[in-house]
Amino acid sequence: MASSGVRTLTFVAAALAGIIATTVGRAEPLRPNIVFIMADDLGNADLGYRGGQVKTPNIDRLASEGVRLEDFYGEPVCTPSRAALMTGRYPMRYGLQTLVIFPSHTYGLPTDEKTLPQALKEAGYKTLMVGKWHLGHADKKYWPQNRGFDYFYGNVVGEVDYFTRERGGLIDWQRNGVFLEEHGYYTDLIGDDAVKLIDEQDGEQPFFLYFASLAPHAPYQAPESAIDRYKSVADPLRRTYSAMISLLDAQVGRIVAELDKKGLRENTLVLFASDNGGATNGLFAEGAKSNAERAEQQGGVQMDQKTPASNAPLKGGKGSLWEGGVRVVAFANWPGKLKPRVVDAPLDMVDVMPTLLDLAGAKGSPDHPFDGRDMWATIAEGAPSPHEDILINVEAFRGAVRKGDWKLVKIALLPGKTQLFNLAQDPGETTDVAAENPEIVKDLEARLLTYAKEQKPSLWIKAQPAFVGEQGKTILDPDFDIDDSGLPHEKIELPAK
Numbered sequence: 460m461a462s463s464g465v466r467t468l469t470f471v472a473a474a475l476a477g478i479i480a481t482t483v484g485r486a487e488p489l490r491p492n493i494v495f496i497m498a499d500d501l502g503n504a505d506l507g508y509r510g511g512q513v514k515t516p517n518i519d520r521l522a523s524e525g526v527r528l529e530d531f532y533g534e535p536v537c538t539p540s541r542a543a544l545m546t547g548r549y550p551m552r553y554g555l556q557t558l559v560i561f562p563s564h565t566y567g568l569p570t571d572e573k574t575l576p577q578a579l580k581e582a583g584y585k586t587l588m589v590g591k592w593h594l595g596h597a598d599k600k601y602w603p604q605n606r607g608f609d610y611f612y613g614n615v616v617g618e619v620d621y622f623t624r625e626r627g628g629l630i631d632w633q634r635n636g637v638f639l640e641e642h643g644y645y646t647d648l649i650g651d652d653a654v655k656l657i658d659e660q661d662g663e664q665p666f667f668l669y670f671a672s673l674a675p676h677a678p679y680q681a682p683e684s685a686i687d688r689y690k691s692v693a694d695p696l697r698r699t700y701s702a703m704i705s706l707l708d709a710q711v712g713r714i715v716a717e718l719d720k721k722g723l724r725e726n727t728l729v730l731f732a733s734d735n736g737g738a739t740n741g742l743f744a745e746g747a748k749s750n751a752e753r754a755e756q757q758g759g760v761q762m763d764q765k766t767p768a769s770n771a772p773l774k775g776g777k778g779s780l781w782e783g784g785v786r787v788v789a790f791a792n793w794p795g796k797l798k799p800r801v802v803d804a805p806l807d808m809v810d811v812m813p814t815l816l817d818l819a820g821a822k823g824s825p826d827h828p829f830d831g832r833d834m835w836a837t838i839a840e841g842a843p844s845p846h847e848d849i850l851i852n853v854e855a856f857r858g859a860v861r862k863g864d865w866k867l868v869k870i871a872l873l874p875g876k877t878q879l880f881n882l883a884q885d886p887g888e889t890t891d892v893a894a895e896n897p898e899i900v901k902d903l904e905a906r907l908l909t910y911a912k913e914q915k916p917s918l919w920i921k922a923q924p925a926f927v928g929e930q931g932k933t934i935l936d937p938d939f940d941i942d943d944s945g946l947p948h949e950k951i952e953l954p955a956k
Contacts, residue, residue, distance in 0.1 A: 488820030491793065492660075492727040493579075493667045494718075495811070496711060497544070499537065499591065499676040500744070500777055501788055502737030502768035505704060509788065511769070513701045514688070517712030521729060525792030526800050526838050532807045532861075533735045533787040534852055535778050536743070537593050537617060540734035540808055541671075545574045545594065545606070547812030547823060547831040549850050551914035556854050558778075558919045559746065560593060562616055562627050562933035566918040567595015568606070573824040575812045576607030579667045582821035585609055587656050589649040590671030593617045596631075596933075604635055608669075611635055612652045616933060618673065618745065620756065621645040621680040627933040644682055646674050646703070650710030657717040665819070670714065675703040677744040678758030679767065682706075699758060700767035725794055728818070730811065732789035737768025739776030739783065774888045780859040780868050781888055785851050791838055802837060804844035805861055810834040848903075853910045854917060860907045865896075867903035877904060 505511040508519040508527075534540035538559040539550035545568065550556045553569045560567065568574075576586035588608045595601025596615040603611040614624060614631040621644055624632035632639050641648065653670050660666055685702035692698045711731075718724040738744035741764040745753055753759035760766055768776065775781025789806075791797060809831030816823060817833050832845035851859035851866075859868045864883035870876045879893035879900050893900050 489796070489818050490665050490820060491796075491818060492665050492718075492723055493584075493815055493819070494714060494727060494729045495544070495667075495669050496714075496729065496731045497541070497590070497669070497671045498707060498731070498733040498788070499671075499673055500735065500738050500768065501675060501704070501733035502776075503733075503770040503773055503783060503786065503788055505675075505701075505737065505769055506788060512692075513704045515704060515708040517708045517715065518731065521711070521715065521731065521792045522790045524794075524799055525729075525790050526797050526802055528732075528789040528791065528806055528838070529801055529803050530805045531732065531787055531789035532785050532805070532849060532851060533733065534808065535735055535780060535784045537591075537676075537734050539852065541592075541594055542568055543808040543831075544811055545576075546572045546827070547575070547809050547816075547829040548572070548827060549809060549830045549852075549910070551850075551853050551910065552827075552830070554915045554918040554921075556852055556914060557917040558923075559617060560595060560919075561747065561923070562596075563925075564919070564922045565597040566922060567598065567601030570600055570606075571827070573827060574607045575815065576603075576667060576669070578607075578812070578816055578821045578823055579819055580607050580609065582816075582819050583664065584819060584821075585660070585664050585666040586669075587666060588669040588671065589613050589652045589656070590669075591617070591673045591676075592671070599636070602636070610656070613649060613671065614673075618676055618678065619645070620678065621673070621758075629933050631933070644706070646672060646706045646710055650713055653710070654713050654717045657714065657721060657723070660721060660723065662721070662723060667815075668714075670710075672707050672710075674707045675700050675768070677738065677760055677766070678756050679703065679760070680758040694767060696760065697767040728791065728793040728796070728815075730789075730791050732808070733787040735777050736770045736773070736782075736784045736787060737776055738766045738778070739768060739770065740764070741766060743776065743778035772887050780851055780857060782866075782882070782886065785859075797839055800841060802841065804837050804842075805846060805849050805863075806834050806837065806844060807831065807846070807849050810845070814838075848906050850907075850910050853907060853914055855920065858907050858911060860903055860910070862903055862906065865899055865903060867893075867900065867907060869904065869907060879903070 507515040508522045536559050539555050542550045542555045580586045586608045587610045588603050590613040592603050592615045612634045616631045619626045619631050624630050679699040681699050681702035686698050689698040689701045718727050741760040741762045744760050744766045750761050770783030773783035775783040813829045813831045814833050836842035848862040856871050866880045868878045878891040880888045
């Protein structure tokens with residue numbers, strides 16, 4: 460009887476230990492391979508699985524067989540959203556909360572911020588990136604290969620021509636610091652490189668692949684053969700935009716197929732997200748370019764022109780604090796580890812880094828605490844959001860914060876405006892209910908102001924007065940010999956498509 464009692468106690472102790480390990484954290488990191496696919500300016504309603512008319516069978520399959528994150532937030536525009544991904548911290552912590560890094564700007568993601576690839580590399584991961592960086596270009600210290608990536612192939616500024624990679628008279632296209640002039644379409648080229656990189660993996664060392672697509676960001680360009688698939692679409696911009704998304708989908712399919720071919724799929728977590736919502740006007744589609752520059756470039760749009768993306772039924776688009784600008788398409792897929800489900804709990808781009816570091820057994824920086832939270836339990840088990848509130852963004856002149864179903868939007872420019880929305884009842888933000896809920900307004904406004912007091916001065920606001928109305932000339936690292944790089948000084952002629 461005594462031995463039976465001991466066995467019983469031992470069993471109970473083991474069971475309790477298992478429960479504690481499950482609820483508190485994983486005793487051993489899972490250390491999956493990680494592929495993060497970032498779409499650029501993708502409309503919330505433009506994928507097949509979301510009811511859109513664009514043909515996206517590969518993305519649709521990953522989403523339907525994975526965990527759809529229906530309340531996932533990015534930032535209003537490209538640079539802040541990518542910074543949130545790379546740091547696990549709100550961009551206002553380091554001055555990247557306003558707009559994007561223009562070609563003329565010399566700042567970048569501050570080098571004291573520990574990045575996601577740096578942390579994964581320290582934990583033994585191979586770190587690889589293809590595509591668009593947009594976190595600093597004027598000094599090599601900001602480039603991806605100096606921020607934790609073992610390998611980089613792509614462009615460091617923002618948008619470029621999809622066929623020439625030209626921007627402002629320079630070709631912004633490199634492999635590990637060596638600038639290239641290559642023929643081919645942007646999305647195909649980074650897809651080719653991603654497949655090659657996966658093929659080189661031995662299955663022993665885990666890897667992190669950041670596939671940062673430029674598509675479907677403007678300029679709206681695609682091969683004619685791809686555009687012809689959408690002949691039934693009346694609007695020519697919408698035809699090209701749809702083709703760009705389908706071409707991105709094709710590369711997603713190739714990446715998954717190569718993972719399967721190499722026997723890596725079962726231990727690879729694939730995450731997909733857009734950086735922000737689709738651009739719904741020409742101003743935010745192509746930033747502060749003049750209308751003359753836009754007209755000159757194939758696929759450019761005028762500042763007041765309606766763009767082809769759709770975020771329906773959400774309000775607003777890229778550049779705004781409305782849900783159409785910041786609530787983005789996102790999902791996670793890992794066969795055998797994640798069962799298909801739809802998650803409506805609020806999550807944020809800053810959650811990606813702490814989640815992946817926990818899975819990988821990696822560590823962040825103690826003196827730069829995360830704003831993000833480990834969202835694995837929410838994704839894998841349907842647990843509630845790990846956040847009490849989520850800062851959507853805060854700047855000197857505006858901000859927004861979400862707590863539960865409530866979202867507060869504050870415009871600080873005189874005369875100012877503070878609005879409150881119940882997103883569960885009104886996801887389209889059609890009805891301001893601030894007057895009926897003064898205590899909720901008081902609570903959320905206090906939270907937003909607390910964040911505002913913690914923000915660092917906007918680097919964009921400090922830099923931009925010298926270039927009012929224009930993005931300015933592209934500035935590269937002054938120590939970099941442009942003549943030896945193959946980058947032309949004069950504006951190049953765009954070849955026939």
